[in-house]
Amino acid sequence: MAKKKIYCECLNTVKPVRDTLDVISGKWKLPIIISVGVGNSRFTDIQESIPGLTPKVLAKELKELEQHQLIKRLIIEDYPVKIVYHLEPYADTLTPIIYAMKDWGISHREKIFKK
Template identity: 35%
Template sequence: MLTGEGCPKTMLSIKDALDAVEGKWKLLILFTLSSGPKRFRQLAKEVSGITDKTLSKELKSLEGNRLVRREVFDTFPPTVEYSITPHGMSLGKVIEELHYWGLSHRKEIIGK
């Protein structure tokens, strides 16, 4: 268990991780892509509540952090597909733990 004392390297690594997955959408996008590659419209539908502009911005950020791969197919019109990278899949345990913590938190706060 981390104690929160002293180590600047630990603080830096936590900051780096938070920078890569910041916001309320990135982990949801990664979770959605963990079931397989998706086109933009599929992602927009499955990540309920996200706007096209925000989805586009978050996908670019995830791609820049090598968590998501964007592949353009030579079709007419061009087909673009997004998939989670092995580096993105390495967040699986984090997402799973957030899921369990979220269930516990909901029970604590709401009682359901």
């Protein structure tokens, strides 16, 4: 009985963590969220703020982030037409996760490189 309880408790943690990673994992999603969050709203501004990010990959990642309701794509009818990206309020729920990852990353670097 105890093994089954431990197994269930493990699954109850692993499943939501996996769901989170499915949304924000990869090389580019968090940098894109951070870039848009600090004010880069145009496609080229986002791309230029993240070294190595190609337009094709940025377009794909923005689309996925939009599907997960983290980023909103706005079309401004002007001449020329302007497309901008903004974080949805829902993206604010990632702020504590991003800062926790930042803090852990700083601590980890210190532990590994400053023995």
